[in-house]
Structure formats: C-alpha cells, structure tokens
Amino acid sequence: MISLNNIKKTFRVAKRKKGAAGAFLSLFRREYNEIHALEGISFSVERGEIAGFIGPNGAGKSTAIKIMSGILVPDSGECTVLDMCPWKARARYVSRIGVVFGQRTQLWWDVPVEDSFELLKDIYRVDAIRFEENLGELTELLELKELLAVPLRQLSLGQRMRCEIAASLLHDPEVLFLDEPTIGLDALSKLAVRRIIADLNRERKITVILTSHDMDDIEALTDRILLIGKGKLLYDGALGYLRARYDRLRRLELHYEHARNEGGVSAPLPEPAGTKLLSWKDNHAVYEVDTGVIGVSAALRVLGESLDIRDMSAGSRPIEELIASLYREGNL
Numbered sequence: 001m002i003s004l005n006n007i008k009k010t011f012r013v014a015k016r017k018k019g020a021a022g023a024f025l026s027l028f029r030r031e032y033n034e035i036h037a038l039e040g041i042s043f044s045v046e047r048g049e050i051a052g053f054i055g056p057n058g059a060g061k062s063t064a065i066k067i068m069s070g071i072l073v074p075d076s077g078e079c080t081v082l083d084m085c086p087w088k089a090r091a092r093y094v095s096r097i098g099v100v101f102g103q104r105t106q107l108w109w110d111v112p113v114e115d116s117f118e119l120l121k122d123i124y125r126v127d128a129i130r131f132e133e134n135l136g137e138l139t140e141l142l143e144l145k146e147l148l149a150v151p152l153r154q155l156s157l158g159q160r161m162r163c164e165i166a167a168s169l170l171h172d173p174e175v176l177f178l179d180e181p182t183i184g185l186d187a188l189s190k191l192a193v194r195r196i197i198a199d200l201n202r203e204r205k206i207t208v209i210l211t212s213h214d215m216d217d218i219e220a221l222t223d224r225i226l227l228i229g230k231g232k233l234l235y236d237g238a239l240g241y242l243r244a245r246y247d248r249l250r251r252l253e254l255h256y257e258h259a260r261n262e263g264g265v266s267a268p269l270p271e272p273a274g275t276k277l278l279s280w281k282d283n284h285a286v287y288e289v290d291t292g293v294i295g296v297s298a299a300l301r302v303l304g305e306s307l308d309i310r311d312m313s314a315g316s317r318p319i320e321e322l323i324a325s326l327y328r329e330g331n332l
Contacts, residue, residue, distance in 0.1 A: 049207055098177070109153050112150060174207065215320040252286070272303065
C-alpha cells in the first residue's frame with residue numbers, strides 16, 4: 001500500500017548576512033546551509049492501517065508527508081503508494097488520496113464553502129449521486145450545515161479545519177494523509193474528527209497517516225507509531241510496546257486527610273527514595289514513582305506511614321510526557 005525505501009531529502013537555505021553591505025554582497029556571492037530533512041527513512045504501511053507519524057518540530061514529518069502525497073520529489077530513494085510513484089503518476093494518483101495540512105487550505109478563500117465543494121466535485125470528477133451522499137454524511141458528522149453558505153475567510157480556524165477535512169473526503173480517497181488535522185479545534189470538534197477518521201477506517205478500510213502534536217489524537221486512533229527525529233526513523237512499532245520498554249515511571253495520585261509526624265503535628269509531604277513529588281494542593285498530591293527503584297505498592301506503603309490516605313489512583317504517565325522524554329534522551 002505505502003512503501004518508502006531509503007528516502008533522502010536535503011534543502012539548501014541561503015545565508016543572509018547582516019546589514020545593507022551583507023545584502024549587497026549576497027547578490028554576487030551567495031552562501032548556503034544544507035538542511036538534511038530526511039536521511040534515509042524506510043517503512044511500509046499496509047492497507048487499512050492507521051499509523052501515527054510523530055516527532056518534534058523540524059524532524060521531517062511534513063517533508064515525508066509531502067513526498068508521499070506527490071508534492072515534493074526526494075533526492076534519492078524509492079516511494080510507492082497504491083502501486084504508483086506519487087510524483088510521476090501525479091494526475092492519476094491524487095484522485096485516490098486525500099490530504100489535509102493543518103496550516104494550508106485547499107478551499108477558495110473568498111467563495112462560500114459549498115461552492116468550493118462543487119469545484120472539487122468537478123476537479124475530481126465525482127459522480128453527482130455519490131457526491132451528494134458524501135456531502136450529506138460529512139455535513140452531519142462535522143456539523144457543517146451552518147457553514148456551507150459562508151465564505152471561507154469568515155470562518156474561525158476550527159471551522160475551517162472541519163471544512164478542510166470534509167473537502168479531503170468528498171472523492172472517496174483510499175489513503176488519507178492528515179498533517180495536524182485537529183489544530184485549533186475545540187474538544188467536541190476533536191472528538192467528532194477522531195470519530196469520523198475511525199469510522200472511515202473501519203467501514204471503508206481507508207489507510208491513514210496521521211501526524212499530530214496532540215498525543216490524545218495519536219493514542220485514540222493509532223496502534224502503531226512512527227517516531228522520527230532529525231530526519232531519521234527512531235522507532236516503528238506499537239505504542240504499548242514503547243511504554244513497556246521505555247517507561248518505568250508511574251503516576252501516583254493521593255487524596256489524604258493530613259500529613260503527620262510522630263507527634264501528630266502536620267509535617268511536610270514525604271518523598272521516599274524512587275519517588276518525586278510533582279504537585280500538592282488541598283490535600284491532593286501527585287507523585288512520580290520510578291518502578292526501577294521502588295514498586296508502586298511499596299511506595300504507597302511508605303507514604304502511608306506519613307499520610308492519612310483516603311483515596312488513591314495509579315497509572316502510566318501521559319503519553320506526551322513519555323514522547324517528550326524520548327526527545328530529550330535523543331537530543332531532538
């Protein structure tokens with residue numbers, strides 16, 4: 001379905017010297033920096049998969065998405081999607097994919113959204129009956145009814161993103177590339193977008209490549225993640241395995257009556273070996289427990305000697321904290 005083999009891409013960025021003299025000299029002798037966006041990444045995605053493509057800013061995610069969608073041509077390597085080379089079979093290829101870039105629009109700025117949809121219907125040569133069915137379904141799922149007659153420029157960012165997602169699905173794509181699709185959306189709209197992506201994947205077997213800094217999106221939709229940093233693929237596998245292998249920290253939340261010492265007088269909250277007190281307020285404390293040093297049950301037992309614990313909960317760290325720690329360890 002999707003296959004990348006040793007893809008490399010380097011950009012040349014002109015250096016700009018300070019001052020008018022530097023600008024004048026650059027007219028005759030320009031110097032460049034080379035930015036290695038991708039350094040030989042390889043992976044494949046099977047039909048019907050939802051893969052989360054994650055990494056810090058500047059890691060190469062958007063460059064890889066643009067190569068897979070046929071917008072950019074790599075310096076070297078091979079890429080096939082739907083048994084086609086994206087940049088060689090461009091006209092035939094784009095009719096079978098959908099793309100959403102969170103910071104770019106495929107709709108026309110000054111015309112009503114429904115007119116843009118009609119133009120896309122003609123561009124993609126969508127059957128009239130199928131177009132009406134898709135438009136009706138997407139209008140209901142993404143709550144677009146009140147937006148269709150409004151010019152795009154008058155919509156908020158969140159409203160525009162819902163329209164962009166609908167536009168990418170009007171022609172029944174087999175592969176969907178989503179680059180930050182929930183940026184600017186409120187909580188209800190994010191849930192709606194996640195639901196429609198999951199439904200499309202389940203019912204139509206659409207293959208989805210999703211990039212997002214919102215790790216809730218990744219956790220809700222994907223079982224497999226591709227972690228990229230400095231143009232290299234650092235991890236390709238299940239999210240659960242990543243937790244099991246790299247995350248030995250657990251989050252322990254306690255509700256207590258009061259802290260006490262031997263004399264029964266209020267005392268500072270304790271920090272046993274292997275634990276770190278992250279926050280405390282109004283008889284509620286949050287600890288981080290390093291299970292390589294002390295188990296959660298052992299930490300709870302030690303804390304119970306100093307705290308009059310009334311309730312507790314324990315679990316893994318939020319996924320965004322795990323990914324952030326991997327970034328730090330890799331100096332990304």
